Amino acid sequence: MAICTVHTTPSLSMPNTHLNQRQVIFFTSARKNQFFRGQNRAFTVSCSADAKTVVIGLAADSGCGKSTFMRRLTSVFGGAAEPPKGGNPDSNTLISDTTTVICLDDYHSLDRTGRKEKGVTALDPKANDFDLMYEQVKALKEGKAVDKPIYNHVTGLLDPPEVIQPPKILVIEGLHPMFDERVRDLLDFSIYLDISNEVKFAWKIQRDMAERGHSLESIKASIEARKPDFDAFIDPQKKYADAVIEVLPTQLIPGDNEGKVLRVRLIQKEGLKHFSPVYLFDEGSTISWIPCGRKLTCSYPGIKFTYGPETYFSNEVSVLEMDGQFDRLDELIYVESHLSNLSSKFYGEVTQQMLKHSDFPGSNNGTGLFQTIIGLKIRDLYEQIVAERAAATAQAAKV
Amino acid sequence: MAASLSSMTTLSAPRPVRLLNISNPYSSPSHVRLLPCTTSRYTRLVVRSTPSEIANKVSESIKNAEETCADDPKAGECVAAWDEVEELSAAASHARDKNKGKDPLEEYCKDNPETDECRTYED
Numbered sequence: 001m002a003i004c005t006v007h008t009t010p011s012l013s014m015p016n017t018h019l020n021q022r023q024v025i026f027f028t029s030a031r032k033n034q035f036f037r038g039q040n041r042a043f044t045v046s047c048s049a050d051a052k053t054v055v056i057g058l059a060a061d062s063g064c065g066k067s068t069f070m071r072r073l074t075s076v077f078g079g080a081a082e083p084p085k086g087g088n089p090d091s092n093t094l095i096s097d098t099t100t101v102i103c104l105d106d107y108h109s110l111d112r113t114g115r116k117e118k119g120v121t122a123l124d125p126k127a128n129d130f131d132l133m134y135e136q137v138k139a140l141k142e143g144k145a146v147d148k149p150i151y152n153h154v155t156g157l158l159d160p161p162e163v164i165q166p167p168k169i170l171v172i173e174g175l176h177p178m179f180d181e182r183v184r185d186l187l188d189f190s191i192y193l194d195i196s197n198e199v200k201f202a203w204k205i206q207r208d209m210a211e212r213g214h215s216l217e218s219i220k221a222s223i224e225a226r227k228p229d230f231d232a233f234i235d236p237q238k239k240y241a242d243a244v245i246e247v248l249p250t251q252l253i254p255g256d257n258e259g260k261v262l263r264v265r266l267i268q269k270e271g272l273k274h275f276s277p278v279y280l281f282d283e284g285s286t287i288s289w290i291p292c293g294r295k296l297t298c299s300y301p302g303i304k305f306t307y308g309p310e311t312y313f314s315n316e317v318s319v320l321e322m323d324g325q326f327d328r329l330d331e332l333i334y335v336e337s338h339l340s341n342l343s344s345k346f347y348g349e350v351t352q353q354m355l356k357h358s359d360f361p362g363s364n365n366g367t368g369l370f371q372t373i374i375g376l377k378i379r380d381l382y383e384q385i386v387a388e389r390a391a392a393t394a395q396a397a398k399v
Numbered sequence: 400m401a402a403s404l405s406s407m408t409t410l411s412a413p414r415p416v417r418l419l420n421i422s423n424p425y426s427s428p429s430h431v432r433l434l435p436c437t438t439s440r441y442t443r444l445v446v447r448s449t450p451s452e453i454a455n456k457v458s459e460s461i462k463n464a465e466e467t468c469a470d471d472p473k474a475g476e477c478v479a480a481w482d483e484v485e486e487l488s489a490a491a492s493h494a495r496d497k498n499k500g501k502d503p504l505e506e507y508c509k510d511n512p513e514t515d516e517c518r519t520y521e522d
Contacts, residue, residue, distance in 0.1 A: 062489050112483060119475020121482035153490040154453060156483075207492050211449065213458025218484070221468070225481035 052389070053141045054382050055170045057177035057190040059237050061200070061230065068360045069193070069371050070173060074099050076353060076375035077169065087162050090152045100167035104174025105151045107133040112156025123175055123229040130180040137186050140166045169382055178237040189275065189381055191374060192241035196248045197223075202259025239313035242269045243377075245370050252301040252323055261301055263323040264366025266373070270309075270316040274381040277318040278341050278373055280307035284318075289338075296334050299327050303335070322366035329355070335369075342373060343380035350376065449491045450498070457487045 058069065074081035074096045081094035081101060092103035109129040110118065120127050136146045143166045150159040178184045178192070195203070201223060208214045238244050243266065250261040268277035280287045286308035292298035303324035310319050320339075326332050329351070336342070336350045344350055353372045354363055362368040449457070464480035471477060508517035 062485055112486075116476065116479050116483070119479050121479055122486065123482070153486060153493075154456075156486075204488075208488050211457055211488060211491060212454055213461045214488070218461050218465070221464070222481045222484050222488075225468075225472075225478045226485060229478065229482075 052143050053166050053168065053170045054188045054385055055137060055141055055172065055186055056378055057184075057187040058171060058173040058193070059175065059177050059191070059234065059241065060173065060193040061175065061195065061234065067173070068357075068362060068368075069191075070094060070101050070171065071360065072353070072357060072368070072371050073171065073375045073378065074101070075356060076372070076379055084162060088150050088152075088159055090154055090159065091150050091162060092153070093148070093150075093162065093164065095167070098167065099169045099171060100164060101171045101173055102148065102164065103151075104128075104133065104172055104176060105153070106149050107136075108151050108158065111151070111158050121226060121229045123226065123233050125176065125179060125233060128176060130176075130183065134180060134182045134186075136164075137170070137172060137183055140164065140170050141186055142166075169378075175234055176237070178240045179233065184240055188385065189243075189378060190241045192238040192244045194235075194238055194244055194246040196246070198249050198257065199247050199259050199262065202257070206259075239315070242272055242275060243267065243374055244312070245367065245374070247367060250301065250323055252304065261323075261325055262362075262365050262367060263321065264370055265319055265321040266366075266370040267310075267312055268318050268320070269312075270318060274384040275377060276341050276343075278320055278339055278377075279318060280305060280320060280339060283340070284309055291331070291334055291338070296331060298324075298331060301325070303331065305335070320370075322369060324365070326364045326369075332369075339373075343376045449495050453487065453491045453494050457484070457491050460484045460487050 060067065060069070070081065074094065077096065077098045079096040079098065081096040081099060083089070083091050084093055084095055092106060094101040105122070107129050108115075108122065108127055110120070110127045115122065115127050118126070122128075132149075136148055139146050145163055145165045147161040148164045149161045151157075152159050172183075172187075177187065178190055184190070201220070204219050204223065205216070208219050209216075246265040246267060248263045248265070249259060250256055250263050252263075253261055266278070268275070270277065277283075280289060287306065289305040289307075290302065291305070292302045301324055303322065303326070305323075306319075306321045308319060310317050312319075326335075332351045332354060333348060336344075336348065339350075342350060350369070350372050353375070354368055357363060357368075360368065362371070460480070460483050464477070464484050467474075467480045468477035504516070508514070511517060
């Protein structure tokens with residue numbers, strides 16, 4: 001649904017600054033329109049695009065693409081996200097009905113050989129073209145299509161560009177969505193996935209041990225080598241994020257180093273316009289909650305929730321924390337019924353979304369739960385922004 | 400005529416176990432090794448492996464990184480080499496995930512929904 005306003009233009013020959021927008025000009029002749037008595041009048045109809053794009057930024061280490069968060073997020077909005085049909089099969093972009101996910105690796109200025117020559121990692125800002133990133137995200141936000149380059153992760157080369165149409169929701173995912181200040185200002189909401197070193201190590205072992213050529217030492221060396229650049233360039237972005245999902249080893253099992261049970265903290269910035277943090281029982285107070293007891297039986301190690309206000313990099317935040325694992329469906333629905341401000345459209349929506357993707361990693365712990373909740377929050381944010389813009393345009397039309 | 404032709408193609412196309420009557424001696428693991436050519440029709444071997452192209456790239460990059468870092472572990476080249484290993488490992492993991500979900504019957508039915516084995520009935 002587009003909102004169009006009609007206004008008369010004084011004359012087509014006069015230079016008019018409004019004419020550089022997308023407009024339709026109706027030129028009526030005097031005979032047809034007697035109202036204007038012999039005068040030729042021109043009407044311009046300018047339509048604003050279907051609410052300009054809402055931009056979400058997601059910062060996460062190492063590689064983009066079909067990551068779990070994106071799949072959960074696009075699932076909340078409805079429809080499966082797939083690579084663009086008929087294009088480069090190694091494209092990193094995902095497109096669904098409402099959402100387009102862009103991988104920021106596509107804005108590498110140096111390909112793999114270039115980085116090897118210069119001795120820089122992909123984490124280094126020198127390897128990325130922030131000017132192009134800013135231009136294209138700005139263009140997409142304003143509703144214009146762009147020719148975005150493709151970085152091929154398999155060959156390590158920059159492939160010919162693909163056309164990206166402006167979507168309703170644009171998600172930019174990668175290492176540096178909040179690094180450049182101009183890009184940061186374009187984001188309507190930003191998320192940072194902060195994985196602690198122990199958990200990162202455990203996950204990478206799980207991922208790479210089956211790989212021929214990899215050993216414990218090589219995985220460790222790879223993490224150690226990238227750490228300085230990561231700490232210098234990527235980690236500082238978390239202070240700008242509106243929501244941080246911090247993943248830590250569990251405190252319920254003393255001495256656990258398997259990384260199977262996780263303690264996940266959802267750090268939510270306070271005072272944001274379209275985002276109201278999730279809370280437990282009483283907003284702004286400090287709560288510690290173990291749902292397992294008489295009404296609910298959990299197996300070892302159980303579940304523990306805490307909620308409370310905190311300060312994070314000198315910002316006021318509310319932190320909701322979950323330690324432990326879900327074993328059964330009723331644990332999940334029990335927990336959901338006690339959380340407030342979830343922005344769900346019906347009772348049990350979070351549980352339903354989690355069940356829909358029960359094969360995704362993290363579906364039985366806080367990572368899946370908080371990712372789903374953030375997905376609902378983003379949907380709520382999108383709907384608020386759209387409603388606001390519609391009201392603003394209607395107001396402008398009245399005046 | 401057409402029906403018998405399509406039934407002929409059914410037998411030679413790879414089919415998951417669920418569509419066939421299972422009571423055959425070839426489904427036990429020990430026979431899988433002895434008679435690899437016939438077992439593919441009756442058992443579905445699920446192998447979660449990386450496509451060989453990417454797997455080779457990963458092992459090469461690891462060797463390369465270890466060599467580069469033998470001289471100077473702090474140098475830019477060494478760090479860049481390990482970053483390449485990380486990037487390729489991530490790509491390999493994504494390729495594995497992509498292939499994990501691929502069911503040969505579903506792939507075939509996506510392109511040919513009108514064939515006999517792809518017909519669905521809803522009561």
